[in-house]
Amino acid sequence: xxxxxxxSRAGRRAGQARSAAAAGAAGLVTRPSAGFTLVEVLVxxxxxxxxxxxxxxxxxxxxxxxxISQARLDRSLRLSTVMAQWDQDLAALFxxxxxxxxxxxxNTLRLVRRAAGGVQLVAWSLEGTQWRRxxxxxxxxxxxxxxxxxxxxQLTGAESGWLVLLDGVSDVQIQFxxxxxxxxxxxxxxxxxxxxxxxxxxxxxxxxxxxxxxxIGEQQLTRDxxxxxxxx
Numbered sequence: 001x002x003x004x005x006x007x008s009r010a011g012r013r014a015g016q017a018r019s020a021a022a023a024g025a026a027g028l029v030t031r032p033s034a035g036f037t038l039v040e041v042l043v044x045x046x047x048x049x050x051x052x053x054x055x056x057x058x059x060x061x062x063x064x065x066x067x068i069s070q071a072r073l074d075r076s077l078r079l080s081t082v083m084a085q086w087d088q089d090l091a092a093l094f095x096x097x098x099x100x101x102x103x104x105x106x107n108t109l110r111l112v113r114r115a116a117g118g119v120q121l122v123a124w125s126l127e128g129t130q131w132r133r134x135x136x137x138x139x140x141x142x143x144x145x146x147x148x149x150x151x152x153x154q155l156t157g158a159e160s161g162w163l164v165l166l167d168g169v170s171d172v173q174i175q176f177x178x179x180x181x182x183x184x185x186x187x188x189x190x191x192x193x194x195x196x197x198x199x200x201x202x203x204x205x206x207x208x209x210x211x212x213x214x215x216i217g218e219q220q221l222t223r224d225x226x227x228x229x230x231x232x
Contacts, residue, residue, distance in 0.1 A: 085165070089113050089124075090210055090225045090227060091225075092115070096112045096145065099149040102207065104185035110123050110149070115138045117138050118139050119139060120139070121152055122134065126169060129168055130167050131165050131169045132164050134152070134155060135163075136151065166214075168216055168217055170217070171214075172212070172214060172215075173212075176207050176210060177208050177224075178208060182211055207227060210227065212224075212225075
């Protein structure tokens with residue numbers, strides 16, 4: 001072998017070695033990416049689970065608050081509608097000469113009111129925790145009105161015409177305003193003295209107002225209605 005050829009090869013090898021050493025020193029040698037460790041992945045999952053739980057609790061609380069507010073609003077609207085019907089019945093009270101036009105027996109309030117085409121008997125009653133209203137047929141004859149009045153004393157709650165107005169009612173109290181004060185409707189203040197040849201009869205000529213007290217859960221509602229009797 002010629003001396004100059006071996007010297008050239010040795011020089012090239014030395015140059016390649018110096019180039020590799022320089023590249024390693026400069027950090028140019030590529031290494032495979034290491035990625036995330038198992039601990040880092042577990043910590044990230046834990047953080048995501050905590051954030052998800054907090055978000056779910058917040059959404060659940062918002063939904064519950066919305067449902068409670070909607071239920072209260074619906075109950076208030078229903079109560080307003082029921083009170084409007086109560087006011088309408090008493091405002092249309094008809095002073096009937098043949099039957100007691102307004103009476104309360106401790107559980108059911110019965111009244112005779114004007115209706116389109118005649119008069120009508122209406123009963124408001126507490127059955128369990130349900131405050132209900134029953135409306136009889138509109139009549140134009142005395143015999144029909146007397147029959148409807150007698151029927152109202154035999155109601156069992158299964159007849160057609162009953163409408164559940166409020167649920168969750170624990171107590172209903174009613175008072176009449178007469179003789180300059182509120183009194184029990186079942187007292188003897190409305191019994192007219194007997195006249196010669198006739199027996200004592202009930203009357204409401206001194207009745208000027210009706211007070212309603214409703215107990216719905218912890219809520220207490222009192223409503224006073226002034227009466228304006230309509231003569232036949």
